Amino acid sequence: MIPDLRLKSHPVLDVSTVGRRHVTIAVDGRPLDVFEGEILAAALWANGYISLGQNPSSGSHHGMYCGIGHCYECRVTVDGEEDVRSCLIRVQEGMQVHIQKFEI
Amino acid sequence: MKSFDVTNKPENELIICRCEGVNLGQIQSAIKLSGAQTVNQVKKLTRAGMGLCQGRTCAKAVESILDTEGQSPSGTEPYQARPPVRGVAVAVLANGADQFDEPAGPVSVAMTRGADDDSAK
Amino acid sequence: MKTADVIVIGAGIVGSSTAYYLAKAGLKVTLVDSRSPVTGGSATQACAGGVRQQGRVPVEIPLGIFSIKLWTDLEAELDENLEYRQDGMTVVTDDEQQIARLSDRVKREQALGLDIRLVHNSELHGLIPGLSPQMRVGSYCPTDGHANPMRTVNAFVVAAQRRGVRLKWNCAAKGFVVENNRLIAVKTVAGELACRYAILAAGYWSQAIAAAAGINLPFQAHALQMMVTARRPPQLDQVLGWVSNGISLKQMPSGGFVIGGGWPGRGNTQTYQTRLLPGSLAKSARTTVGLFPSLAGIPVLRAWAGIEAFCEDEMQVVGSVPGLDGLIMAAGFSGHGFAVGPGVGSLLAQYLTTGELSAMLAPFTIERFGNDFSFP
Numbered sequence: 001m002i003p004d005l006r007l008k009s010h011p012v013l014d015v016s017t018v019g020r021r022h023v024t025i026a027v028d029g030r031p032l033d034v035f036e037g038e039i040l041a042a043a044l045w046a047n048g049y050i051s052l053g054q055n056p057s058s059g060s061h062h063g064m065y066c067g068i069g070h071c072y073e074c075r076v077t078v079d080g081e082e083d084v085r086s087c088l089i090r091v092q093e094g095m096q097v098h099i100q101k102f103e104i
Numbered sequence: 105m106k107s108f109d110v111t112n113k114p115e116n117e118l119i120i121c122r123c124e125g126v127n128l129g130q131i132q133s134a135i136k137l138s139g140a141q142t143v144n145q146v147k148k149l150t151r152a153g154m155g156l157c158q159g160r161t162c163a164k165a166v167e168s169i170l171d172t173e174g175q176s177p178s179g180t181e182p183y184q185a186r187p188p189v190r191g192v193a194v195a196v197l198a199n200g201a202d203q204f205d206e207p208a209g210p211v212s213v214a215m216t217r218g219a220d221d222d223s224a225k
Numbered sequence: 226m227k228t229a230d231v232i233v234i235g236a237g238i239v240g241s242s243t244a245y246y247l248a249k250a251g252l253k254v255t256l257v258d259s260r261s262p263v264t265g266g267s268a269t270q271a272c273a274g275g276v277r278q279q280g281r282v283p284v285e286i287p288l289g290i291f292s293i294k295l296w297t298d299l300e301a302e303l304d305e306n307l308e309y310r311q312d313g314m315t316v317v318t319d320d321e322q323q324i325a326r327l328s329d330r331v332k333r334e335q336a337l338g339l340d341i342r343l344v345h346n347s348e349l350h351g352l353i354p355g356l357s358p359q360m361r362v363g364s365y366c367p368t369d370g371h372a373n374p375m376r377t378v379n380a381f382v383v384a385a386q387r388r389g390v391r392l393k394w395n396c397a398a399k400g401f402v403v404e405n406n407r408l409i410a411v412k413t414v415a416g417e418l419a420c421r422y423a424i425l426a427a428g429y430w431s432q433a434i435a436a437a438a439g440i441n442l443p444f445q446a447h448a449l450q451m452m453v454t455a456r457r458p459p460q461l462d463q464v465l466g467w468v469s470n471g472i473s474l475k476q477m478p479s480g481g482f483v484i485g486g487g488w489p490g491r492g493n494t495q496t497y498q499t500r501l502l503p504g505s506l507a508k509s510a511r512t513t514v515g516l517f518p519s520l521a522g523i524p525v526l527r528a529w530a531g532i533e534a535f536c537e538d539e540m541q542v543v544g545s546v547p548g549l550d551g552l553i554m555a556a557g558f559s560g561h562g563f564a565v566g567p568g569v570g571s572l573l574a575q576y577l578t579t580g581e582l583s584a585m586l587a588p589f590t591i592e593r594f595g596n597d598f599s600f601p
Contacts, residue, residue: 043323056456056480058125065122065161073122074157083156083191083455102458102480124479137601145263148270148375151479156455158526184265187501191524197510198521204504210471210487211447211535211560219358 002032003048025095034091041067041074041086044097052076052086053100075100120169121162123155131166135173142181143167156191159183229255229391231577232411234398234419234434236262237269238374238563239555241381242570243424245303249386250574255420256390257413259397259430262378264280266497268428269374269563271531273451273473275464276564277314277369278339280330282540284588285565286337291585292568293368299532299567307372309477314369315344315353316466317360317516323468324362327441331364341366355460355519360467369466371475374563393418396474398427400437401552408551412437422577424553429494429534431556440546441596443537444557448492448499448530449485454523456480465516472512482520484513487560490530494533499530535559543569544582544590553577554591 007015021036027049034043041064044052051061053076060068065073069088077098078084117191134140134149143159143166146152152166153159159166163183190199233244236258244256265271276296278289292425293311300307316329327343334341344365352357352365391417401415402410410417425431429446436442461476471486488505492498506528514521536542536557546552553576555569562569572583584589 055122055125058119058127060119060122060125062122070157071122071161075156080522082522102456139261140263140385144265145261148263148265149379154453155526156526157526170319186527186529187506188528189502191526193512193522194454194513194523195521197507197525198514199507200503201507201511204502204507206504207489207502208506209508211449211489212487218309 004046005048005050006046023091023093025093025097026090027097029101036091038091039087040076040078040089040091040095040097042093044076044086049099056102120165121150121152121155121159123157123161124151124153126150126152126162128169131169132173135170141170143170144181145184146170147183153183227252229418229420230420231255231424232257232418233424233426234258234411235324235425235431235556236378236392236394237267237426237428238378238381238566239569240424241385242247242566243426243555243573244390244570245381245385245388246386246567246570246574247577248390250578252574252577254385254390255393255418256382256385257393257396257398257411257418259395259427260596261394262382262498263375264497265529266303266492266531268531268558268560268564269378269531271449271451271499271529272374272533273475273483274371274374274563275314275369275473275475275485276309276311276372277366277418277464279314279334279341279366279369280316280466281363281561283333283337285424285540285557285561286334286339288565288568288572288585290338292565295571296370296372296564297368299377303380303384305376305383307377307380309372309377310478311368311370312462312464313352313365313367314464314466315349315363315365316468317349317356317363318468319357319359319361320468326361326375327364327468330458332466334364334366335509339366353461353463353465355517356465357516357518358539360516365463369464371477372563373477377563377566388408398425398434400434401549403438403549406548406550408549420551422551422553424555424558424573426555427556428556429532431534431554437555438549438552440549440552440591441594442542442554442557442591443594444490444534445537446494446532447535447560448490448532449560450488450490450501450505450509450528450530452484452506452525452528453477454482454484454520454525457482457523460519461517467512470512470515471509472516474513474517481526482523484509484525486512492530492532494532497532499532500527501530533560534557538593541565541569541589543573543586544576546591 230252306520409474
């Protein structure tokens with residue numbers, strides 16, 4: 001079951017999803033229903049992909065951290081291109097995302 | 105840092121350089137046992153600052169550790185800035201090759217000659 | 226003045242290993258450096274970390290073989306992880322005209338006792354998956370490899386210190402005090418250091434120090450550029466070269482690819498500052514993709530350069546100076562010193578304790594320049 005971590009309400013921001021168009025992307029081959037225009041890192045987080053892999057040196061998990069394209073902790077492979085900062089791109093219909101996995 | 109105890113791990117296992125997985129204990133060793141006095145020296149001995157973000161995230165933390173360990177002046181020598189500003193794919197760099205006249209080729213070293221005997225003296 | 230038996234000038238790979246082996250042989254040693262082993266910008270600190278025997282001038286092959294034997298046990302000797310890998314090196318070609326010359330070099334090196342052979346086509350590509358399919362032949366030496374230069378120098382320094390070597394950083398050597406054609410002290414910014422012997426292993430900066438004693442070292446400084454990529458799972462265990470194309474390629478234990486090859490940058494020998502030529506970055510990158518295509522999409526994270534001394538005949542100057550008893554040269558390794566550093570250090574220790582210079586070092590003496598060594 002895919003977790004839904006999306007905010008349902010917020011005292012200031014409008015987080016309603018009414019009227020927002022759906023887009024389907026794939027993460028490690030698994031289809032994910034996300035919203036058009038979302039930042040990829042946010043779309044992943046909302047669907048429970050908080051950890052985006054483990055650091056080969058320390059084993060620590062990495063995932064979106066700075067959120068502004070600075071730290072590379074949100075790196076994933078997108079449509080074959082590796083080390084893409086998911087906090088800097090928006091989802092596209094049919095986008096193929098892979099969580100980077102490797103051990104040294 | 106002393107009150108931060110979410111993981112319940114010993115303090116010196118705290119990750120300082122996320123990219124390369126370098127922890128506080130390793131950086132302290134570089135300073136106390138190996139004589140590192142600047143961020144660049146810590147970097148060369150531990151790899152902190154050598155990863156994808158090239159020290160953008162950990163630089164301040166490393167400087168702070170140097171200050172705490174009594175090494176001064178830590179703040180006057182930042183990580184040395186080098187190109188590229190951000191990671192650039194090898195092929196993207198390669199695509200620009202034809203626009204440069206300089207240099208014509210590598211400095212002649214035995215390796216690039218490789219096969220021939222011109223270097224025998 | 227405290228007297229050392231030996232003052233080693235310069236804490237790069239040659240100086241630090243020499244200091245260690247001298248101390249191991251029981252001599253009282255002081256190792257000085259104008260800065261320190263981790264400041265950056267000089268040859269060892271910027272080098273590619275290649276540890277190879279092949280591709281050296283024939284007179285250097287015995288030294289290379291000897292040094293690699295030391296490398297094989299070096300981590301145990303220094304009790305430190307040097308990230309030393311002895312997984313082989315292959316220099317490849319796709320050029321028909323190079324194949325015969327490559328074959329001749331391999332035969333010459335085999336005759337000198339090196340374990341090396343030509344590998345072709347499917348055997349070549351079986352050994353190095355990921356190698357560009359256009360490559361046809363390679364010279365494969367299974368005992369070549371690579372190590373981490375920073376860790377290696379540091380390990381030699383720490384091990385030397387454990388054996389009683391005195392370290393003096395930020396202590397630039399300026400010249401020598403000579404009496405009756407005999408060295409009695411090294412002049413430094415911190416005063417005169419008395420000694421019986423001095424080993425000048427200060428890379429390019431040896432030239433100015435030697436000149437102060439009236440000795441000419443025919444060196445030119447070149448700042449050679451290097452690049453490193455983001456990390457990837459292990460996919461290359463050998464070191465790769467490509468005949469007549471400037472590249473050396475290896476993958477480090479931490480996963481990044483290190484790309485060298487002798488592409489020039491710019492260096493200031495007074496300030497140790499270097500800057501990079503974008504043309505060298507681009508052309509080096511182009512060569513890389515031609516050699517190992519899967520690197521095309523991997524980001525280059527950083528480039529750097531270090532100042533290296535190139536001797537006019539691209540061979541190091543090692544050994545005594547005629548007419549100046551006590552001064553020993555060990556500099557000018559022209560881009561190929563890292564692998565032979567331990568060998569040179571060990572053989573210089575042997576030289577100082579036995580008085581006999583090994584045949585493996587004989588080709589490199591300063592006498593080959595035919596200079597007139599008459600000191601006033």
